[in-house]
Amino acid sequence: MNAGFQAVGGEGESGVKLFRxxxxxxxxxxxxxxxxxxxxxxxxIKVxxxxxxRSDILYGPMAFALxxxxxxxxxNVGRSSWPRSPTRLGPSWYVDCNSSGSGGALRDEITNAAFVISPIGKPHILCTVNHRPGSHLPPTFIVPVDTLEYNPQSLRQQMNPIPDSVVGSxxxxxxxxxxxxxxIVLEENGHNDYNMKLLTIRGAHTGGLTCSAxxxxxxxxxxxxxxTLATKVSIFIQEQNAALEIIAIDGQGHIVHxxxxVPEMLQDQPRPLPPLIHEAPYELAVPD
Structure with missing residues (x-):
């Protein structure tokens, strides 16, 4: 690989700069x-x-921001846009996660975001949420990147909350x-009390992705x-044969490993899987 991108977050409507x-x-x-x-x-822009x-990702390589x-x-930042790249590129998809009703979400309530590609190559965004009293924002959720949908309400309806039996608030x-x-998610259970959780991704009943207990x-x-340092927590996963290596680093430099x-998992071998019958019409399920 002899080329790479770097994205830098800023403020306002010109919030991200992309360098090659x-x-x-x-x-x-x-x-x-x-x-x-x-x-x-x-x-x-906080993330x-x-x-x-992944060579099978729908829409090709993408950048994302929260x-x-x-x-x-x-x-969409596929290589076909270079070297004659535009000086300004509009989003191929964006969603305001705040409720359109009288109640809304609180500023900075989505603590972090991560890109998720399903086993069949469909892009999604995982949003972790520090849910606060009075907020109408869903708990931690996964939303599909649907570039053919533009209606704000329809986009919000695609946000699949992970059940509270799986993750906390x-x-x-x-x-x-x-x-x-x-x-992999990081939960806060109390003052300086944190848990890491490994969750299996599954197809949701109404389409898209979710997780079960x-x-x-x-x-x-x-x-x-x-x-103030929540977004400075970085979590990395390295896939190996029959195992996952997980490393987390907080904003003060503490590292956990x-x-x-994961028996029978091969390193870097994503493949299509059969769907759950009557349960995942739009996404393929991921078995145990």
Missing amino acids: YKYTTGWNAENNRTTLSCPRNTGA VGFSPH STGNRLYCW SVLAGTASRNGRFL TGMLSWAVRLRVTN SRIS
Whole structure:
């Protein structure tokens, strides 16, 4: 690989800058850069990232961002847009996660976001939520990136909350395995009391993705997180043969490491799976 992207978050409707780097004798920035526009964004961009490297991803490589106002954005940043890249690129999909009714979400309530690609290549966004009293924002949820849907209410209806039997109300961070089979989330149970959870991704009854309590694993971790540092918690998953290596780093530099046995899982081998009968008409289920 001799080229790469870097996305930098800022504020307002010109909230993300995309830079391209090329490797010759070292990594060198190219002169052209692209502004990824964030319509109706009045806050700052708190999370920015890219889709995992999967050749089967629908729509191709994407960048995504989360704002402090609970708005999500995705842009198609496939290599076909370079070198004649536009100076400004509008989102191919975006959603205001706040309720359209009288009650809304509280600013900065979505603590983190991560890209999820299902086993058949459909893109989704996982949003972890620190749910607060009086908020109308759903608990931690997964929303499909549907570039053919533009109606704000329809987009919000596609947000699939993970059941409260699976995750609690205060989830600070999360990420997905590259093969689209597992989520890792970090929960706060009390003052300086945190749990990591491994969840199996499944097809939801109404379409899209969710998780169930079946096969869930939970263990305590020694991390230090404050509300202002929640988005600085980084979680990484490395897939190996029959195992997942999990590393989490908090905003103060504390590192925890876990290794989870996953029998019969092959390294970097995502593949289509048969759907649950009558339960997942739009997504393929992920068995135990």
